[in-house]
Amino acid sequence: MRMGVLGSGMTAQAISARLAELGHDVVIGTRDADKLRGWQSSNQRVLIGTLAETAAHGEMVFNATDGAGSLNALSMAGEENLADKILVDVSNPLDFADGFPPSLTVFGKDSLAEQIQRAFPMTRVVKTLNTVTARVMTHPLEVADGDHHVFISANDVEAKSQVVDLLRSFGWTNIFDLGDLSTARGAEAYALLWVRLYGAMNTGMFNIKIMR
């Protein structure tokens, strides 16, 4: 499948490499391609594009840009290039204006996922993977043999189903359907607990499991 991954950081790199490994045709998109040249030298199956080229390339597009800059980056990617496509939003709206630990730029009665959906009404936004670090997103079996949960939120049931299939191809077996896209408010707010768990354990190689 043709995949576009927007972003140039650790998350965008991890997702791009994993998608390429799984046989997808991947373009990673950024405002500054030079940031990715070194990484690409060992990931030559992934091509580098502009944000717009990357969105145009993808049948499915990932938002792996910094959450605080996502709306701007997606605007540069272009509404027409994202129309009718699934946008897998894995970002967190982290606000580092006052340093670490971060707050969030949007919270409570709204979420970044919903902001994106409102800004791109023709795009089918699916929120997932934002509750774990990049390596766990793409290699869930490396934490407790995969015995933990990833969440998914979307208004479009068919889009959600396609992303569930993709998550399974990454190795996810416990996929918790939170409901419609407004439930992303919960998954995004969890980022503030995640940073505290990270602080206490000094590693991002963890996740939570829902116990009943």
Added chain:
Amino acid sequence: MRMGVLGSGMTAQAISARLAELGHDVVIGTRDADKLRGWQSSNQRVLIGTLAETAAHGEMVFNATDGAGSLNALSMAGEENLADKILVDVSNPLDFADGFPPSLTVFGKDSLAEQIQRAFPMTRVVKTLNTVTARVMTHPLEVADGDHHVFISANDVEAKSQVVDLLRSFGWTNIFDLGDLSTARGAEAYALLWVRLYGAMNTGMFNIKIMR
């Protein structure tokens, strides 16, 4: 031990009953004692007091009031009645101004626990138990035989240790020390994910386990 439980809702009732069952000398405190008469008829070991009487009675005091009203309730309980005591804050600053699902009244760069600590500097505030429903707080073994985590945050290490002992007496075996009281920002933000998990599962009898 003399215990004071501030609040009259489901959480205050559950904690009061559990403490009495464990042999503690418990007073539950509320602005409106009539709300508790029916409940007390089957919990006669728990006495009812005003907020101030309850705080004065307790060697350890629980804040189980509605989070949005906690600062006001604690003010009525009286700074002098809370001085030098451990205040176990189990509340969540839920904001139901726009109905369900709630937002939070404080978030990100501050927390209700820290607001309380600033307002009552002589009190040793310990945040815990707020990430589970009342029945799980007091009977953790009823979910997955106790195989899940409760969090604890406090600036005072000795106070934290005493509350850990109390949690163990409730049945908790997996107590995750998040760190100082500012880490309550994470545990409180999780409430927004909790309400979505509750919505998806239609039960509060669940919790999360940290998997590594």
